[in-house]
Amino acid sequence: MASFILRALDAALFAGLFERDDATLGAQGIVRRIVASDHGTPCRVSLQDARRGEEVLLLPYVHHGVHSPYRASGPIFVRRGVATVSLAVDEVPAYVASRLISLRAYDAAGLMVMAEVCDGGDAGAWLCQAFEQREVAYVHLHNARQGCYACRAERAHP
Numbered sequence: 001m002a003s004f005i006l007r008a009l010d011a012a013l014f015a016g017l018f019e020r021d022d023a024t025l026g027a028q029g030i031v032r033r034i035v036a037s038d039h040g041t042p043c044r045v046s047l048q049d050a051r052r053g054e055e056v057l058l059l060p061y062v063h064h065g066v067h068s069p070y071r072a073s074g075p076i077f078v079r080r081g082v083a084t085v086s087l088a089v090d091e092v093p094a095y096v097a098s099r100l101i102s103l104r105a106y107d108a109a110g111l112m113v114m115a116e117v118c119d120g121g122d123a124g125a126w127l128c129q130a131f132e133q134r135e136v137a138y139v140h141l142h143n144a145r146q147g148c149y150a151c152r153a154e155r156a157h158p
């Protein structure tokens with residue numbers, strides 16, 4: 001059975017944003033927030049929910065920057081001061097397992113070839129099966145209820 005690895009966004013993409021003032025951020029469509037609850041503010045860099053009292057940025061992000069009809073962007077949260085997480089092969093963190101997840105598999109041309117919605121605890125099994133299909137180049141995971149991008153899955157051993 002195929003293995004996968006989930007990839008977080010690179011913290012370097014957002015490094016200077018937290019130092020900007022709110023007016024400058026607002027001009028870019030970015031909102032600074034202080035998290036009110038321990039669940040519901042998933043960081044795309046740490047692949048963990050931000051904790052109550054943490055500072056986050058809510059910003060637009062092009063998560064599927066391909067030249068195809070499936071080019072897409074959407075809102076994401078990023079926590080201040082976190083490093084990019086590196087997960088183990090076949091690891092599904094609580095960030096994914098605790099949510100209803102939409103899985104969207106794409107081919108090398110950025111065209112969707114399969115999709116599913118499942119409990120996040122079942123995402124790992126679905127990913128293993130999807131990567132058995134040669135045409136699947138990568139999979140995007142989205143939080144199914146809000147529809148926002150969560151992370152990317154790739155074959156662990158191409």
